[in-house]
Amino acid sequence: MKTPDEFTISRRGLLKAGAATASVPAIGAAAVAAAPTRAASGPGSSTVTLRVNGKTHRLVLDTRTTLLDALREDLHLTGTKKGCDHGQCGACTVMVDGRRINSCLTLAVMHEGAKVTTIEGLGTPGKLHPMQAAFVKHDGFQCGYCTPGQICSAVGMLDEIAQGIPSHVTADLAATPQRTTVEFRERMSGNICRCGAYSNIVEAITEVAGVKA
Ligand code: FES
Numbered sequence: 001m002k003t004p005d006e007f008t009i010s011r012r013g014l015l016k017a018g019a020a021t022a023s024v025p026a027i028g029a030a031a032v033a034a035a036p037t038r039a040a041s042g043p044g045s046s047t048v049t050l051r052v053n054g055k056t057h058r059l060v061l062d063t064r065t066t067l068l069d070a071l072r073e074d075l076h077l078t079g080t081k082k083g084c085d086h087g088q089c090g091a092c093t094v095m096v097d098g099r100r101i102n103s104c105l106t107l108a109v110m111h112e113g114a115k116v117t118t119i120e121g122l123g124t125p126g127k128l129h130p131m132q133a134a135f136v137k138h139d140g141f142q143c144g145y146c147t148p149g150q151i152c153s154a155v156g157m158l159d160e161i162a163q164g165i166p167s168h169v170t171a172d173l174a175a176t177p178q179r180t181t182v183e184f185r186e187r188m189s190g191n192i193c194r195c196g197a198y199s200n201i202v203e204a205i206t207e208v209a210g211v212k213a
């Protein structure tokens with residue numbers, strides 16, 4: 001068995017090894033960049049028309065393209081985030097025809113003619129949506145990665161309560177759901193915040209909902 005001294009690596013040898021290791025991600029990145037993720041045309045492609053934030057877009061997409069990828073990669077609306085890409089974090093939440101959905105879990109071609117609202121369409125820097133303004137006021141974020149999804153989800157969630165849609169914590173399914181922090185926390189449980197800004201997020205939602213915490 002070798003002693004620790006026998007494992008000694010010369011400085012030149014170490015630099016060579018480091019350079020070789022450093023080149024691995026570069027080669028990997030080039031390979032990924034060259035690999036087509038979505039065919040622009042061909043037997044697997046399809047045309048879809050989406051009305052996104054008030055503008056109509058006609059896209060030719062590989063039919064396997066998720067709505068999230070169409071928004072980010074084709075329309076360059078990168079406000080919508082890709083966290084898990086598996087429907088588990090809520091970072092990709094957008095509104096489609098007035099309902100909040102995880103855009104990573106649905107194919108773009110399933111939404112022909114749909115009205116899509118992303119965080120870019122909710123408000124503008126000069127005129128924030130009330131939910132955006134409340135998140136700023138209550139410090140409802142730290143790194144901000146989950147925030148677009150949280151805000152879109154919160155807007156959709158309040159609409160769902162207004163429409164009388166119950167949740168798992170609604171005690172009386174026959175009555176109109178109440179706008180309580182218990183309801184907010186349950187209905188926002190699909191939006192994960194790694195920074196743990198939950199209490200401030202609930203404060204922001206509570207203010208927009210016009211109720212006392
Ligand atoms: Fe869609 Fe996480 S990226 S739920």
Ligand code: FES
Nearest residue numbers: 142144193194195
């Ligand atoms: Fe960082 Fe939510 S603010 S993940």
